[in-house]
Amino acid sequence: FLSSILGGPQRFATNLIDSDRNWKYLEQAFDTIIEFCQGPCRGNQDAVLATKILEMIDRCLWSDMSFIHDEERVLLLKGKAIDLVLSLLEGRSKIEELQQLSRDLSFRELEETLRKCLSFAAACKATDCTLSSMYIELGHRIYMLAEYFSVVNPALRKLLQDSAAQTQNSGGSANTVDEAAGLSLHPIEKLATQGPHSARNRKTGHDGRSFHFFHSRTGHVEILRDSSLETAHFRLPDECRYLTKEIREDFVWHVDRSTPNSKIEEFQSTIRDLIIYMKWHRILSSVPPVAFFVRLHRPIRNFAYFLAVLLNLAILLLFWRPVAEDDILPVYPWQRRHFMDRAEEYMNNSFLLREVLGVTINLWLIFLVLAVMHVLCSFQLVASLMIRDAFVIMRRGWSNHLERRNTLLKALRGMILLTSDWSVIYIHLYLMFSLAGLLISPFFFVFHLFDIIPRSRILHHVIMAITKPARPLAMTCILGIIIIYTFTVIAYVFLRSAYVIDSDGEGSYSTCDSVFQCMLVTAAEGLTHGGGIAEFLDPKNYQESNVFTAMFGLRYFFDILFFVVVFIVLLNIIFGIIVDTFGELRAIRNRTEEEMKDFCFICSLSRYILDHEGSGFTNHTRNEHRMWNYLFYLLYIQSKPVYDLTGLETYVYEKYRKRDPSWFPVGRAQCVEQYVK
Numbered sequence: 001f002l003s004s005i006l007g008g009p010q011r012f013a014t015n016l017i018d019s020d021r022n023w024k025y026l027e028q029a030f031d032t033i034i035e036f037c038q039g040p041c042r043g044n045q046d047a048v049l050a051t052k053i054l055e056m057i058d059r060c061l062w063s064d065m066s067f068i069h070d071e072e073r074v075l076l077l078k079g080k081a082i083d084l085v086l087s088l089l090e091g092r093s094k095i096e097e098l099q100q101l102s103r104d105l106s107f108r109e110l111e112e113t114l115r116k117c118l119s120f121a122a123a124c125k126a127t128d129c130t131l132s133s134m135y136i137e138l139g140h141r142i143y144m145l146a147e148y149f150s151v152v153n154p155a156l157r158k159l160l161q162d163s164a165a166q167t168q169n170s171g172g173s174a175n176t177v178d179e180a181a182g183l184s185l186h187p188i189e190k191l192a193t194q195g196p197h198s199a200r201n202r203k204t205g206h207d208g209r210s211f212h213f214f215h216s217r218t219g220h221v222e223i224l225r226d227s228s229l230e231t232a233h234f235r236l237p238d239e240c241r242y243l244t245k246e247i248r249e250d251f252v253w254h255v256d257r258s259t260p261n262s263k264i265e266e267f268q269s270t271i272r273d274l275i276i277y278m279k280w281h282r283i284l285s286s287v288p289p290v291a292f293f294v295r296l297h298r299p300i301r302n303f304a305y306f307l308a309v310l311l312n313l314a315i316l317l318l319f320w321r322p323v324a325e326d327d328i329l330p331v332y333p334w335q336r337r338h339f340m341d342r343a344e345e346y347m348n349n350s351f352l353l354r355e356v357l358g359v360t361i362n363l364w365l366i367f368l369v370l371a372v373m374h375v376l377c378s379f380q381l382v383a384s385l386m387i388r389d390a391f392v393i394m395r396r397g398w399s400n401h402l403e404r405r406n407t408l409l410k411a412l413r414g415m416i417l418l419t420s421d422w423s424v425i426y427i428h429l430y431l432m433f434s435l436a437g438l439l440i441s442p443f444f445f446v447f448h449l450f451d452i453i454p455r456s457r458i459l460h461h462v463i464m465a466i467t468k469p470a471r472p473l474a475m476t477c478i479l480g481i482i483i484i485y486t487f488t489v490i491a492y493v494f495l496r497s498a499y500v501i502d503s504d505g506e507g508s509y510s511t512c513d514s515v516f517q518c519m520l521v522t523a524a525e526g527l528t529h530g531g532g533i534a535e536f537l538d539p540k541n542y543q544e545s546n547v548f549t550a551m552f553g554l555r556y557f558f559d560i561l562f563f564v565v566v567f568i569v570l571l572n573i574i575f576g577i578i579v580d581t582f583g584e585l586r587a588i589r590n591r592t593e594e595e596m597k598d599f600c601f602i603c604s605l606s607r608y609i610l611d612h613e614g615s616g617f618t619n620h621t622r623n624e625h626r627m628w629n630y631l632f633y634l635l636y637i638q639s640k641p642v643y644d645l646t647g648l649e650t651y652v653y654e655k656y657r658k659r660d661p662s663w664f665p666v667g668r669a670q671c672v673e674q675y676v677k
Contacts, residue, residue: 023073030080039647040090049088054104057081062109075134082141089148090647098152107156110146114139114210143214144233219629224665225651232648234636242281243274257595260604264661275635276395290387297384304377307370308448314367315442318343340364371438378434385427393421465581472577480570487562488519494554498537532563601627603669614671624671
């Protein structure tokens with residue numbers, strides 16, 4: 001049937017014009033053969049290839065079909081032809097097989113076809129978005145087909161590489177269809193009348209904009225299936241641009257790199273959350289006011305920290321009150337407090353303000369305005385974070401099969417995750433302290449200075465050195481409490497008189513009337529004095545007792561043992577745990593930097609092997625095994641209907657659903673294996 005339809009130029013035209021029946025059967029024939037070959041089914045593929053079908057597909061791809069008035073039919077036919085070629089390529093990763101298939105595909109009009117796809121897409125974008133999208137999709141499929149065969153076609157490979165490099169070196173970036181088609185430089189009418197080489201570079205003769213447009217929106221990954229590596233090319237989904245640099249850096253610095261498989265397993269387990277994040281942010285971007293409001297989160301947070309610094313500088317330099325009036329009682333924000341009266345009086349009486357400028361200032365009013373601005377910024381931070389992250393956080397708990405079917409359980413699990421998330425708790429505490437600084441006391445603004453910790457990676461590691469060994473530190477502190485309690489019991493029974501403090505001219509008082517009081521005093525004074533508890537206790541036990549008495553010996557060993565056990569041994573154990581954690585974190589960071597510089601994240605092959613036996617470490621990690629392309633590939637698979645998935649895409653999707661990372665090419669790369677062969 002296909003031979004009769006696509007057999008020759010005259011028959012091709014005659015049988016397709018104004019024949020709805022032929023179009024219907026033609027589409028059905030392509031779908032049948034595609035299903036016949038996918039899987040892949042090697043025997044069916046060989047049977048189809050034996051019919052010289054690639055010659056007919058080549059004619060279909062590059063022939064002028066302007067005589068067909070229905071453009072959608074033309075695009076559909078060419079798209080089906082490309083899908084058929086891709087189905088024939090499934091499972092054929094050997095160079096010899098690709099060379100054999102490439103003989104029947106010429107790619108003689110590749111450059112001109114890509115340029116026309118962009119031009120037609122830009123021309124009809126305003127009137128028919130569906131048709132414009134079909135032109136772009138056809139261009140992507142043709143470009144992906146060219147990338148498949150560029151491995152065995154040196155001329156085609158050079159064309160793709162030179163065109164992409166030309167645009168990148170010139171700094172050109174086709175961010176829209178109009179720019180790539182040249183419409184930013186030429187009106188549509190001129191573009192329609194220009195020759196095929198009008199937008200081309202004079203030196204290379206290539207139109208770099210169209211190549212760069214499709215190159216920048218096309219990704220590829222290497223997949224391990226049945227002990228062989230296969231390459232999958234795909235169109236990058238629109239959600240890819242919402243994977244921010246901060247998220248990427250946070251993952252690569254904190255992923256478990258203990259073994260090659262551990263980082264791949266963690267990467268695959270994180271993909272679901274990243275996909276949810278990207279999809280949600282694309283939804284937000286579709287509402288411009290909301291997207292703009294969310295984008296303000298970072299600059300508003302920086303501005304809020306700047307306000308916190310100004311408020312605390314004012315507190316530090318301008319606040320003055322007598323001790324008798326020192327209080328933190330709630331008052332209304334508009335009720336004037338007298339914290340800044342002294343500084344305000346001094347500034348208003350200065351020569352500059354009084355004689356030169358002739359103005360007076362109200363410091364408290366300025367302070368109040370800054371405080372109100374900080375509260376407003378805090379409300380914006382809470383609102384933008386909840387809009388940006390609340391849905392993503394709640395979706396993390398919806399992976400269970402039962403919860404996907406029960407709305408109440410989904411909502412309950414989502415609320416639990418939302419209220420227990422650290423970022424949500426932190427931003428609400430941030431707002432609460434800001435309101436407390438305005439309504440209760442300005443001294444609450446001091447807590448906002450600690451917002452520098454999540455901003456600095458160095459300070460983050462400092463806090464990690466304390467929080468990471470939380471269990472050993474907690475157990476050591478419990479042991480310290482037991483030891484101090486033991487010393488307290490001994491002191492309460494035998495040395496209570498040493499806890500009597502003589503006040504100058506006011507008599508004496510005891511600090512060990514109860515065991516609890518005695519323990520608090522022993523801990524506080526024993527840890528804050530450089531010589532231990534001995535510097536705090538009354539030395540009369542040494543003055544009044546004979547050296548050979550039991551009281552002298554008890555006091556002597558009490559002081560020495562407290563100093564050695566608590567002050568030297570116990571505190572140094574705690575300091576040692578923290579210092580060791582610092583060293584461990586530094587070693588982990590150094591190992592991470594070394595692995596990022598010298599090892600591929602996906603295959604874990606070293607820089608030496610890839611530079612000497614492959615395509616080069618930089619090219620390999622940026623193009624062949626770019627780690628984020630594997631995330632985008634799964635996002636691309638999930639965006640397609642299940643019945644449209646190819647055999648390779650179905651294989652990857654099933655592996656992903658089963659949380660099986662065996663489809664990642666750990667320890668293998670096509671460039672190295674081709675070099676060895």
